Amino acid sequence: MVDKTTSFRFERLDQTLTQLNNEDCMIIAGGTDVMVLHKNYRGLPARIGKPVVFIDHLNELKQVYIQGHDLHIGACCTYSELLENRFIPDTLKRAIKTIAAPAIRNRGTLGGNICNASPAGDTLPLLYVYNAQLLLRSVNGQRLVDISEFIQGPRRVQRLANELLVEIILPDVLDEGSRIIFEKIGNRNADAIAKVSFAGSLRLKKDRIVDARFAFGAVGPTIVRSSAIEQKLIGKSFPLDQKVMEEIIADFDSIIKPIDDQRSTAAYRKTVALNLLRYFLK
Ligand SMILES: Cc1cc2nc3c(=O)[nH]c(=O)nc-3n(C[C@H](O)[C@H](O)[C@H](O)COP(=O)(O)OP(=O)(O)OC[C@H]3O[C@@H](n4cnc5c(N)ncnc54)[C@H](O)[C@@H]3O)c2cc1C
Missing domain, CATH: 3.30.465.10 (Uridine Diphospho-n-acetylenolpyruvylglucosamine Reductase; domain 3)
Structure with a gap:
């Protein structure tokens, strides 16, 4: 039936x-x-x-x-x-x-x-x-x-x-001056579900960081973002001091808790997520 x-x-x-x-x-x-x-x-x-x-046809x-x-x-x-x-x-x-x-x-x-x-x-x-x-x-x-x-x-x-x-x-998406990136790691460039994804945004005034935002996908039940960690970068000079960079990476290391599944392993996801952050901060 x-x-x-x-x-x-x-x-x-x-x-x-x-x-x-x-x-x-x-x-x-x-x-x-x-x-x-x-x-x-x-x-x-x-x-x-x-x-x-x-609802796909609704003009509003x-x-x-x-x-x-x-x-x-x-x-x-x-x-x-x-x-x-x-x-x-x-x-x-x-x-x-x-x-x-x-x-x-x-x-x-x-x-x-x-x-x-x-x-x-x-x-x-x-x-x-x-x-x-x-x-x-x-x-x-x-x-x-x-x-x-x-x-x-x-x-x-x-x-x-x-x-x-x-x-x-x-909000404020048209304000210029932020450096924003998105990176997705999958089995191929498109038509693949992400193993890990990352978005980052940094805004500088002269050589000082005035705004920092980071978000990680596919490494937890929801997107991982931490305003407490982001705040640590405010006022820091850029390029970042190696010690500051390692501290930020260690902070995210402690809150990113991926799982193993059919697409990837927890260890791979964690390593790649932190590498993407390091690449962006550099
Ligand atoms: C072959 C294939 C490949 C895919 N590849 C990717 C990929 O690479 N990356 C990726 O992110 N996703 C991928 N997807 C998933 C999917 O295409 C996306 O998540 C897409 O954005 C879903 O949009 P939709 O309009 O089709 O949602 P729907 O299937 O229509 O709805 C999804 C859910 O949202 C609810 N919903 C939808 N619109 C509204 C609304 N306006 N208000 C309230 N509730 C709403 C629905 O009730 C449902 O629960 C893939 C799917 C397929 C089939």
């Missing part, structure tokens, strides 16, 4: 929010995570177990615009759309180019990568480093939440059943 699934595809966002408020539904944007997670035997439709609400969720110094990205922008958008920072585009292959990039969305909350999600380290704020909306109104509070663990996010992620906001 084939399971039947009720599905909704409303024309407007307000209708979609009303449906999410009335009934517990599965939200599908690009479906590239949902369909894998709920796949059925060959030839049979996915087993989702609750009504489905499609596909806008990219600048307000003040902040960049607002609609949650349902696909990777391919973001690659073509002139407002998207080059470093984010470089990260997106490492994701899957074009077919998946034509469907997969930034909002889906965040709400799926995989520790290996490739946009996440950079979004942490950008201090991304997430705009969630329901029939009751909207709220802003920091990405590091929103993501609680693998596939666990702080989202109410009636809420949609509407926008990703990158």
